[in-house]
Amino acid sequence: MGANSRANDAECQAKIMLSIHSDDHFMGQALLQAELAFEEKEIPIGAVIVCENRIIAKAYNQVEKLQDVTAHAEILAITAAQNYLGSKYLNDCTLFVTLEPCNMCAGALFWSQIGHVVIGARDEKRGFTRVSPPPLHPKTLIAFGVLGNKCEILIKEFFKNMRSQQKDL
Numbered sequence: 001m002g003a004n005s006r007a008n009d010a011e012c013q014a015k016i017m018l019s020i021h022s023d024d025h026f027m028g029q030a031l032l033q034a035e036l037a038f039e040e041k042e043i044p045i046g047a048v049i050v051c052e053n054r055i056i057a058k059a060y061n062q063v064e065k066l067q068d069v070t071a072h073a074e075i076l077a078i079t080a081a082q083n084y085l086g087s088k089y090l091n092d093c094t095l096f097v098t099l100e101p102c103n104m105c106a107g108a109l110f111w112s113q114i115g116h117v118v119i120g121a122r123d124e125k126r127g128f129t130r131v132s133p134p135p136l137h138p139k140t141l142i143a144f145g146v147l148g149n150k151c152e153i154l155i156k157e158f159f160k161n162m163r164s165q166q167k168d169l
């Protein structure tokens with residue numbers, strides 16, 4: 001009975017998780033993607049795209065692996081979402097991304113006409129908000145700071161590790 005009730009607990013837990021459609025929940029999923037990037041020694045940035053409360057695309061930064069400067073998490077997620085929907089427009093979708101998109105990604109988001117963009121940490125150096133007016137589509141709604149601390153800590157840890165590895169060489 002013990003094992004059974006544990007299995008039921010796990011099932012119950014899974015249902016609770018699936019029923020959570022909050023920004024925190026989806027940013028948590030984007031953070032899991034960022035952690036995959038971290039493990040592969042990529043700058044840890046992750047993204048998911050949500051449509052009708054379902055994740056239809058997820059991706060993480062793969063610039064080093066693909067040796068492709070355009071392989072940012074957002075670009076890979078946009079392409080996957082467009083393939084999934086069979087549409088170049090993402091008006092009814094929300095992008096959750098752990099770091100403020102750069103200008104290239106903001107440009108791609110502009111062309112996709114994405115409905116919402118939810119951002120974890122700010123990027124003071126390369127974020128699209130340095131440009132005025134911001135290059136996103138005027139109809140795109142933007143939110144900042146969802147799990148921002150966690151997103152920022154992951155990136156800081158990555159660069160701290162890189163610096164200490166360079167010292168060891």
Ligand SMILES: [Zn+2]
Pocket residue numbers: 072074101102103104105106
């Ligand atoms: Zn980018």
